[in-house]
Amino acid sequence: MSALARIDDLHVSFGGVAAASGVSFTVERGEFLALIGPNGAGKTTALRMVAGLLRPDRGRVFFDDHDVTALPAHARVRRGLGFTHQIVRPFYGFRTIENVMLAAGHDRTANPWRAITSRSRVAARDKARTILDRFGLAAQAEQSPRALPLGQRKRLEVARAIALDPRLLLLDEPLAGLSSAEATTMADLIRTLPGQGITVLLVEHNLGEVLRVADRLVVLDAGKVMAHGTPQEVMARADVRQAYTGVV
Numbered sequence: 650m651s652a653l654a655r656i657d658d659l660h661v662s663f664g665g666v667a668a669a670s671g672v673s674f675t676v677e678r679g680e681f682l683a684l685i686g687p688n689g690a691g692k693t694t695a696l697r698m699v700a701g702l703l704r705p706d707r708g709r710v711f712f713d714d715h716d717v718t719a720l721p722a723h724a725r726v727r728r729g730l731g732f733t734h735q736i737v738r739p740f741y742g743f744r745t746i747e748n749v750m751l752a753a754g755h756d757r758t759a760n761p762w763r764a765i766t767s768r769s770r771v772a773a774r775d776k777a778r779t780i781l782d783r784f785g786l787a788a789q790a791e792q793s794p795r796a797l798p799l800g801q802r803k804r805l806e807v808a809r810a811i812a813l814d815p816r817l818l819l820l821d822e823p824l825a826g827l828s829s830a831e832a833t834t835m836a837d838l839i840r841t842l843p844g845q846g847i848t849v850l851l852v853e854h855n856l857g858e859v860l861r862v863a864d865r866l867v868v869l870d871a872g873k874v875m876a877h878g879t880p881q882e883v884m885a886r887a888d889v890r891q892a893y894t895g896v897v
């Protein structure tokens with residue numbers, strides 16, 4: 650079977666700075682793939698091009714064998730390519746469960762406001778409850794996201810993305826800013842997604858958690874792929890250890 654996503658020779662520059670210089674890799678169906686590399690390697694830039702948040706100067710993104718390079722992010726979301734932001738952005742005017750319902754009602758109405766006012770409300774609420782349960786947020790359902798600590802707000806961000814039924818979920822540093830216990834909880838939750846039909850492409854600095862939960866790694870350095878393989882294969886390479894950790 651072909652790859653779920655194929656990233657082919659992406660180039661992009663900001664002013665004179667090349668943030669991606671021929672980035673190519675595939676995301677296989679059902680895998681948990683992590684994109685790692687030192688600061689400024691181009692990880693977030695690559696993820697934004699896959700999501701449709703940034704147009705490459707050159708290169709193509711294929712999702713499910715379709716060339717989606719020209720599609721904006723919202724059109725990719727409709728095809729099943731979801732993403733979360735590094736900085737969490739819940740709707741603070743809505744309760745936690747309503748935040749998930751806005752996404753859960755997406756298949757019934759294109760207008761998110763109608764998703765919580767129309768007859769589909771009950772179905773969306775049930776779906777949102779199930780997702781909040783899975784993400785350990787059932788007790789916080791009726792609270793404002795403002796009242797939630799960062800660890801729970803980050804889980805809400807992933808819960809909202811899941812409610813859109815993605816087949817591929819792009820996660821940008823979901824563990825950033827979390828305590829080590831919270832990071833482990835979040836990594837364990839993300840680890841369950843491929844078993845539920847959601848392929849994961851993760852950008853993450855927390856190498857310990859990445860090595861624990863990822864199936865495969867792609868290492869970026871200076872806008873290029875320097876290595877890919879299982880965590881064991883990749884971390885056995887001296888050039889990767891030097892670029893990524895500064896230790897040979």
Ligand SMILES: Nc1ncnc2c1ncn2[C@@H]1O[C@H](COP(=O)(O)OP(=O)(O)OP(=O)(O)O)[C@@H](O)[C@H]1O
Nearest residue numbers: 663666667668686687688689690691692693694695
């Ligand atoms: N919008 C932008 N405007 C100008 N330069 C940018 C922009 N976005 C990224 N860059 C530059 O592109 C390069 C790659 O940045 P990017 O954020 O993709 O790296 P990263 O690997 O995600 O880094 P980090 O791990 O620090 O988040 C860096 O030199 C960065 O300064």
